[in-house]
Amino acid sequence: MKFTYDAYKNMILRLKEHGYIFSNYFDYRIYDKSVIMRHDVDNDLGKALKLSGIEHEMGVTSTYFVLATSNFYNIFSKKNRDILRFICDMGHSVGLHFDETQYSKVDENWWQEAVDREIYLLEQCVGREVTSVSMHRPSKDTLNSDWDIRSGKVVNSYGKEFFENHKYLSDSRRNWKEDVLGIIEKEQYNRLHILVHPFWYNETEETTKDVLATFCKGQIYQCYDELDRNTRNLSELLMKQELLVWEKVNGEDNGRGTV
């Protein structure tokens, strides 16, 4: 399967054709055949917004897990709060993507207060209750622990129910380890749990390296725009075009092309 928006739309169509009902982590039980579509937003909320719009156009909903501790995006900025609320307004759910590496593990219950606090903060951003959590690159210990969050009121998407009683498929590291379309077509499983990272998808098929390089370059300009918003007459000190020159010089210097 390609990593394009058309390919993703095709996957949604196949799921619908084969009778899978798009569900969340709570209502799947009422359907005989269900798919929980989940998106972990590791780097780029803009990509999440794009995918959520595509799903909305196709009449399906999914769950977007966002980080509260990301160095790439700030869920409290107005721009991002608006994005999160818009995603919810389209009928999708927003859950917490929890990065355990942001904490020191003082005892076996180290996570309880941290997860609880991040859920609370995310709820302030989206203006809605947050009822699901997924782990960002979980350790083996975390995976095996089957966390009971807020006495079961909040679903842990890594809980046994969603791995043992669902067929789990993921495009992690831009690689479907299994033939996801084949599995949908064969209807071997009544319960699917699919993880799609919006970050990897584009209008046209690009190499993994290009997707990553485009993201990194975009960060430079985003950084400039943010400086511009916070610095009086920034262009007198540094022009945006000068970054282009810097990019070229660096590219030639290290022999790897552009940044």
Ligand SMILES: [Zn+2]
């Ligand atoms: Zn993640």
